[in-house]
Amino acid sequence: MATQESRALTPELLDGIRSRAAGYDRDNAFFTEDLDALREAGYLAPRPLLETARDQRLLAAYAPATALGINMHLVWTGVARVLHERGDGSLDWVLRDAEAGELFAFGNSEPGNDLVLWDSRTRVDAVEGGFAFTGTKIFTSLAPAWTRLGVFGRQEDGPDGPRLVHGFLTRDAAGSDAPGVTTLDDWDTLGMRATQSNTTRLEGAFVPDERISRFLPIGPNADPFVFAIFANFLLLIGSVYAGIADRALVLGVEATRRRTSMRTGLSYAQDPDLRWRVADAALALDALAPDLETLAADVDGLVNHGGDWFRKLTGAKHRATETARYVVDQAMRLAGGGGYGAGSELARLQRDVLAGIYHPSDTESVHSTVATNLLGALEL
Structure with missing residues (x-):
C-alpha cells in the first residue's frame, strides 16, 4: 500500500478532494474545484517520474477520476522531462508552459484504431506555416480545461512517403474551442465520469511548425x-x-x-x-x-x-x-x-x-x- 508523503498533496487538500468525488460522479461533472486546488498547490509542475507515480497513486485513493484526468497533463510533462534528461530539448517548451500554468491533454486515441501510436486515422495536410489535422479523437480527458492538446495524424504526401506527424494544438482559454476544433458534450460513462473525456473533432485544426514535436515512420519504432x-x-x-x-x-x-x-x-x-x-x-x-x-x-x-x-x-x-x-x-x-x-x-x-x-x-x-x-x- 502506498504510504509515501507528498509535498503537494497535504491531508487537508486530499480530504477536500475526497469530499467532492461522489458529487462529481453523481452529477457527471468535471473536477473543476479539484483542478484549481491542485494547480494552486503546485501539483501540475514537472517532477521525476517516481515522485509523480507515488503522488498519483495517493491521489487516486482519494478521487480516482481526478487522478486519471490529471494524469494526461503529467504524462506530457513527463515526456518532456524524459527527453530533456536524454539530451533532447525539443519539448523543453512544454516544461516552460507547464510551469506557467498551461494544462496539457492527450488527443491521440481514435475510434477503431487498434494500432495506437503506430498509425492514425487522422489526416494531416501540410499548409503554410504548419500542418492541418482532420479527424476524430476520443477519450480526450480534461476536455473542458486543456489549453494544449497533443495530437497526431498521418500525412500521406510526406517527403519520403506516408509518415506520422505529432504536434500540439493551442486554445487560449479553457473550454473555448480553437479554430477547427469541436469538443462534443458526449461523456456519459459507467465510471471515471469526472474526467469528462469528451470526443474532439478536428477539421483542419492548425498546428504551427514550431509546435510539431515529431515526424515518425508508420509502424512500430523505438524513437x-x-x-x-x-x-x-x-x-x-x-x-x-x-x-x-x-x-x-x-x-x-x-x-x-x-x-x-x-x-x-x-x-x-x-x-x-x-x-x-x-x-x-x-x-x-x-x-x-x-x-x-x-x-x-x-x-x-x-x-x-x-x-x-x-x-x-x-x-x-x-x-x-x-x-x-x-x-x-x-x-x-x-x-x-x-x-x-x-x-x-x-x-x-x-x-x-x-x-x-x-x-x-x-x-x-x-x-x-x-x-x-x-x-x-x-x-x-
Missing part, C-alpha cells in the same frame, strides 16, 4: 519520443489503478471489522474465510509498488533495458489494472450487500476500476508484445 510516451503513460496509469486498489482494501478491511455474524456472534474479522480473502487481496496489492516504482526509478535513472523496455512497461500496466480489479472485487465481497448500494464508495470504485481494461495497452496487445520479445515477430 525516444515514443519511449517517453509509453514510459510515462503506462506507469502513471498503473499507479492510478494501484491507488484505487489501496482505497478498496482499506474499505474492505473496515467493512470486515464492522460486520458481525449472526450465526457466531463474532466479528467477521474472526471469520477464517474472510481473513483469507483480505490476505489474498493484500498479497496481490503488495506486489505493485516494487513493480511500478522500480521501473519509474529506472526511467529517472536512465537505465537501459533495451528491447525489454516495452515488455516491462506494458506488463506493469497490465498487472496493475488487473490486480486492481481483483482487489476491488474482493473488497466488494468483504463489504457484503451494503457495498452494492449506488451511493457507496466501493460501488464507485468498482465502476471506476473497470476503465482500466480500456487504456492502451489492452490485454491482447500486452501479450503480443511479451510474446514478440521472447519469441520474435509472428511469421505471417
Whole structure:
C-alpha cells in the first residue's frame, strides 16, 4: 500500500478532494474545484517520474477520476522531462508552459484504431506555416480545461512517403474551442465520469511548425519520443489503478471489522474465510509498488533495458489494472450487500476500476508484445 508523503498533496487538500468525488460522479461533472486546488498547490509542475507515480497513486485513493484526468497533463510533462534528461530539448517548451500554468491533454486515441501510436486515422495536410489535422479523437480527458492538446495524424504526401506527424494544438482559454476544433458534450460513462473525456473533432485544426514535436515512420519504432510516451503513460496509469486498489482494501478491511455474524456472534474479522480473502487481496496489492516504482526509478535513472523496455512497461500496466480489479472485487465481497448500494464508495470504485481494461495497452496487445520479445515477430 502506498504510504509515501507528498509535498503537494497535504491531508487537508486530499480530504477536500475526497469530499467532492461522489458529487462529481453523481452529477457527471468535471473536477473543476479539484483542478484549481491542485494547480494552486503546485501539483501540475514537472517532477521525476517516481515522485509523480507515488503522488498519483495517493491521489487516486482519494478521487480516482481526478487522478486519471490529471494524469494526461503529467504524462506530457513527463515526456518532456524524459527527453530533456536524454539530451533532447525539443519539448523543453512544454516544461516552460507547464510551469506557467498551461494544462496539457492527450488527443491521440481514435475510434477503431487498434494500432495506437503506430498509425492514425487522422489526416494531416501540410499548409503554410504548419500542418492541418482532420479527424476524430476520443477519450480526450480534461476536455473542458486543456489549453494544449497533443495530437497526431498521418500525412500521406510526406517527403519520403506516408509518415506520422505529432504536434500540439493551442486554445487560449479553457473550454473555448480553437479554430477547427469541436469538443462534443458526449461523456456519459459507467465510471471515471469526472474526467469528462469528451470526443474532439478536428477539421483542419492548425498546428504551427514550431509546435510539431515529431515526424515518425508508420509502424512500430523505438524513437525516444515514443519511449517517453509509453514510459510515462503506462506507469502513471498503473499507479492510478494501484491507488484505487489501496482505497478498496482499506474499505474492505473496515467493512470486515464492522460486520458481525449472526450465526457466531463474532466479528467477521474472526471469520477464517474472510481473513483469507483480505490476505489474498493484500498479497496481490503488495506486489505493485516494487513493480511500478522500480521501473519509474529506472526511467529517472536512465537505465537501459533495451528491447525489454516495452515488455516491462506494458506488463506493469497490465498487472496493475488487473490486480486492481481483483482487489476491488474482493473488497466488494468483504463489504457484503451494503457495498452494492449506488451511493457507496466501493460501488464507485468498482465502476471506476473497470476503465482500466480500456487504456492502451489492452490485454491482447500486452501479450503480443511479451510474446514478440521472447519469441520474435509472428511469421505471417
